[in-house]
Structure formats: structure tokens, C-alpha cells
Amino acid sequence: MLLLCLLTLQFLCFVDCYPNGAPTGACKDMMPQHAGVVPQTSPAPYTILTNMKRYLPGMPVTVTIIGPEYRGVLLEARRENFNDAYGSWKIPPPDTKFLQCSGNPQGAITHANTNLKSNSTVYTWIPHDIMHPVYFMATVAQQRTVYWINVRSNILPSENLGGLKMATNASAGIAEENPLFLFLICFLLIQIL
Numbered sequence: 001m002l003l004l005c006l007l008t009l010q011f012l013c014f015v016d017c018y019p020n021g022a023p024t025g026a027c028k029d030m031m032p033q034h035a036g037v038v039p040q041t042s043p044a045p046y047t048i049l050t051n052m053k054r055y056l057p058g059m060p061v062t063v064t065i066i067g068p069e070y071r072g073v074l075l076e077a078r079r080e081n082f083n084d085a086y087g088s089w090k091i092p093p094p095d096t097k098f099l100q101c102s103g104n105p106q107g108a109i110t111h112a113n114t115n116l117k118s119n120s121t122v123y124t125w126i127p128h129d130i131m132h133p134v135y136f137m138a139t140v141a142q143q144r145t146v147y148w149i150n151v152r153s154n155i156l157p158s159e160n161l162g163g164l165k166m167a168t169n170a171s172a173g174i175a176e177e178n179p180l181f182l183f184l185i186c187f188l189l190i191q192i193l
């Protein structure tokens with residue numbers, strides 16, 4: 001009987017809370033799956049900030065959750081109209097760890113314990129080579145019974161390098177088609193300098 005009671009308590013703790021990080025089942029809907037607890041309906045006291053207004057392929061983006069200290073987190077990058085984690089996260093900061101989402105072992109970050117995290121906790125995201133506008137989505141828990149879902153950053157567009165490449169190619173095309181034009185430009189630049 002005692003063994004049955006201990007097993008039941010252990011099962012209830014497993015179902016009821018996730019002090020060592022969000023389960024992979026939370027990746028899509030960002031719900032922490034705390035049994036019997038619903039998310040807060042008030043506006044979240046958290047803001048997600050990035051160190052850039054645009055991003056480039058492979059260039060790290062730092063992400064910070066600004067607001068009161070928190071114990072639990074689930075953080076992903078997403079594309080508009082998709083619920084899959086996008087890109088990968090770099091080495092997680094202390095008290096956090098990777099969570100495999102969308103088949104990517106580094107697709108999300110979650111808490112590794114219930115130690116407090118703060119504004120000084122900085123997460124680093126690495127974008128894919130294929131560029132899409134992204135935003136960062138988080139579930140942030142101050143404690144097991146007090147959490148907010150769908151805390152969202154502003155959209156972070158990708159840097160459009162296509163226009164620069166096209167302009168460079170166009171200049172090269174003009175020079176190939178009309179070498180006299182290129183000579184004239186060089187002559188004028190020499191005269192000016």
C-alpha cells in the first residue's frame with residue numbers, strides 16, 4: 001500500500017509540474033501543461049527585446065525577456081502563420097537548456113530548474129540561411145500557478161541583400177556592355193580627386 005501511495009504521488013508530481021523544463025508537447029501551443037492551472041488573462045508584464053532591427057543569415061541575434069524575475073520559460077523563434085520553431089539557439093544561459101521542437105534539438109530554450117531568471121538572462125538565436133521575417137514567442141512563468149503565454153516580440157525582418165547584389169550586377173552589366181562609359185566614369189573620378 002505504501003509503495004502504491006509513493007508511485008501515485010510521483011505520478012501526480014510529474015503530471016502537475018515541470019520544474020526541469022517544458023515538455024516537447026508544449027512546443028506548438030506554448031502551454032506549460034500545469035494540470036489544473038490556466039494562463040493569466042491580464043497583459044503580460046514581459047517584453048521580448050532583440051539587439052537588432054533586422055537579421056542576416058547565420059548572424060547571432062540576442063534576445064532578452066524584460067520584466068519581473070521569472071522561474072519558467074519556453075522561448076522560440078517563429079515565422080508568421082507557422083507554429084514551428086525556426087532557427088536554432090546557441091548555448092543556453094545558466095539555469096536554462098535546449099528543448100527539441102519541430103525536430104530541431106536546439107529549436108527552443110526552456111528552464112532547467114526553478115532558479116530565478118532576470119533581465120540579465122540573454123538568449124542567443126542563430127537564423128537559418130533561408131530568410132523569413134521572424135518573431136520571438138515565449139511562455140513566461142513567475143511561478144507554477146502564475147504564467148503568461150504568447151508573449152511576443154516585434155517582427156524581425158531579414159536584411160534584404162538581394163537589392164545590393166542586383167545593383168552590383170547591373171553596374172557590372174553596364175561596364176561589360178559599354179566599356180567607354182566605364183572609362184568616362186573613371187576619368188571623371190580622377191579629375192575630381
